[in-house]
Amino acid sequence: MSVPIEDYALLSDCRTAALVSRDGSIDWLCVPRFDSASVFGALLGDEEQGCWSLRPADPEAVSTRAYAGDTFELVTRWETAEGVAEVHDVMPVDKRHLDVVRRVDLIRRVVGISGRVEFVNHLRMRFDYARAIPWVRQAGTADAPELRAIAGPDALVLRGVAVAPDDHAHSGRLAVAAGETRDLSLTWHPSHHAPPEQLDVDAVLAQTTQWWQSWADRIEHGGVYHDDVVRSLLLLRALSHQDTGGIVAAATTSLPEHFGGVRNWDYRFVWLRDAALTLQALIEHGFIGVAHHWRTWLLRAIAGDAGQMQIVYGIDGERDLWERELKSLPGYEGSAPVRIGNGAAEQYQADVVGEVLLALGAARDAGLEESAFSWPLERALLAHVAEQLDRPDNGIWEIRGEPRKFTHSRVMLWVAFDRAVQAVHEHGLDGPVERWERIRAELEAEIDAQGYDAERGHFVQSYGTSEVDAALLVLPQVGFCAPDDPRMLGTVAEIERTLMADGLVHRYRTTTGVDGLAGHEHPFLACSFWLVVQYAASGRLADATALMDRLCGLANDVGMLSEEYDVHAHRHAGNTPQALSHLALVRAADAIAAASA
Incomplete structure (x- = not known):
């Protein structure tokens, strides 16, 4: 069933954009530009067309959300029977030309506020407007897991969470207690290039927040x-x-x-x-x-x-x-x-x-x-x-x-x-x-x-x-x-x-x-x-x-x-x-x- 249009919030790096639902699902993302083919297309169909969902395992969890100040850092606060946690969704703004950086990043930072909250992470990648199911392989280490996907000219790398195959998708769980932080990142890059280095999340979040706020000021x-x-x-x-x-x-x-x-x-x-x-x-x-x-x-x-x-x-x-x-x-x-x-x-x-x-x-x-x-x-x-x-x-x-x-x-x-x-x-x-x-x-x-x-x-x-x-x-x-x-x-x-x-x-x-x-x-x-x-x-x-x-x-x-x-x-x-x-x-x-x- 389609999510109401008004239930979406925008993420942007001023080169492309993603739409995130109230339920924590990224249902629209085209890379590397606004007018590129989608890798998440559930907005125009359902989960089968691609999405990235991150929400508490508790089905009764309640969410509220807002942008952090005058930025496009979306903060979704989840309250569950076991605790409270936030998901901070950001697309880092890189002032260098895309021809130089050759990457698009999505960061999902999970922050524990009180108690303990378990999250379900579900990733279904569908390249080229859901016309291509990518070839996927596990990489990285147990401490630094990576999932790499390739189809045609496009490649994605998921970092920060271990996932397992789940009916042509990938799922996993993670938990945060009060004061803990987990960073998940998804990076697009041209498939003929090696995967880019992992971002310094603290640095890019601070830089992106400052960029948007200074523009608004x-x-x-x-x-x-x-x-x-x-x-x-x-x-x-x-x-x-x-x-x-x-x-x-x-x-x-x-x-x-x-x-x-x-x-x-x-x-x-x-x-x-x-x-x-x-x-x-x-x-x-x-x-x-x-x-x-x-x-x-x-x-x-x-x-x-x-x-x-x-x-x-x-x-x-x-x-x-x-x-x-x-x-x-x-x-x-x-x-x-x-x-x-x-x-x-x-x-x-x-x-x-x-x-x-x-x-x-x-x-x-x-x-x-x-x-x-x-x-x-x-x-x-x-x-x-x-x-x-x-x-x-x-x-x-x-x-x-x-x-x-x-x-x-x-x-x-x-x-x-x-x-x-x-x-x-x-x-x-x-x-x-x-x-x-x-x-x-x-x-x-x-x-x-x-x-x-x-x-x-x-x-x-x-x-x-x-x-x-x-x-x-x-x-x-x-x-x-x-x-x-x-x-x-x-x-x-x-x-x-x-x-x-x-x-x-x-x-x-x-x-x-x-x-x-x-x-x-x-x-x-x-x-x-x-x-x-x-x-x-x-x-x-x-x-x-x-x-x-x-x-x-x-x-x-x-x-x-x-x-x-x-x-x-x-x-x-x-x-x-x-x-x-x-x-x-x-x-x-x-x-x-x-x-x-």
Whole structure:
């Protein structure tokens, strides 16, 4: 039976991530990168797809958990009839490049608090998305046991505990009394290399704790919802690749938007939109250096013909994200198919250039100096979109139906040229500013005429329809209109009337068939946070605070949010942790702080 999505906590070394359940089972781990094949895939199936469970032998043991301070050291406290013990789960952060270290480590430190607690350790390794059962052999000594597993390019080494074969898995027991500590470690390395040296656990735990805490201490935020903002920014950092600067949209693939349905997508890639919005959130809270790292990634990824720009790339900037279905993973609660890769890489989404230029403009305003290629890149992107202004697109929600002229996309095109004009007038950069101003004016007139339903008094999802879309909530945030513009207030009223479910916001009405997919989905958390921003900016501070409290209350016990929320079953849905949800939380908290000042 699948564990509820909200029962997972994230471990991260800023190159990949693991998900740990409340019951002490690591059910998701891809190595060595976020988008690599899994070695633990029980998240999308069951134990047969691989996991590493460490929990007390007492079936009545009760657990509580929390991160140690502003870090990703997860401390699970177990209380049993015989005593109390803690498990400290950590993925050490190594500041050296992965090409140098060539290892990924998971440490599980067991600490006795009182009495005596016996633990059961159960390891089931399934490489390559559960398509490969590894060849396993015992090594080491009685005092320093090792279990080594190899399949294809991957190898794992378990140290610190003796285990025995158990039905194509390995199990063992260990016990700790008050004051005792046992360290278990699992290390990935390329199979053609010798196993790396065992870590000095005390040293790497201290180093990793200091790394995360010092990063959190740099966060510039003294407003309301401080703890929620700090944890959200930490999660955004945890989803950012240490070496390349790529920011993945989530740590998982194929967690369903509709349980039992087909809306299952791979989010372990770098969407320019999500990464640009994450960049803005980090800049606004003091991380200008991140802007430089991401801009360098962007220049590498897009380098060449701007007309070949994709809306999503691999972590290194890879273009081939071929979408295919896996039969080896049955899916979360049977939600099939499980997909790896993402076909959205081949879509045209007109809004993306606007988000990219918005983020680069924010970095410029924050003091990031232009590189030799940064402004030429922006000019090339503008020239490209100017050549295809009339082209319909797939929109921010990546519809798989017929392309349309989405109002949000048209507004983001307006944003692209608006920020280019600002760059010339406010920062002295060069460019055909008169042409950009003309295109901006033409887009504004077009949106007013075709993206607004004057009879009904609200902006519309796409030209030729009367439907609304939650993405329209972004219009005031990007400066297209004022939050209290009558057109915007009418749009909010229509969104409240047609897209709200138990106080939360759907992206759009799936019953219209716009997305070309079967099934439905749940309210989208980022959209609900966007409504908080709109409420706060338009004088509805009490409504903003009430909705914000509700949304923050949906985070799990360690502060994580997924993509959507099932208001009927009261559970998380979609991939987790979702970068867009957390960066929208940060923006909503900032909006409430500004409105309260």
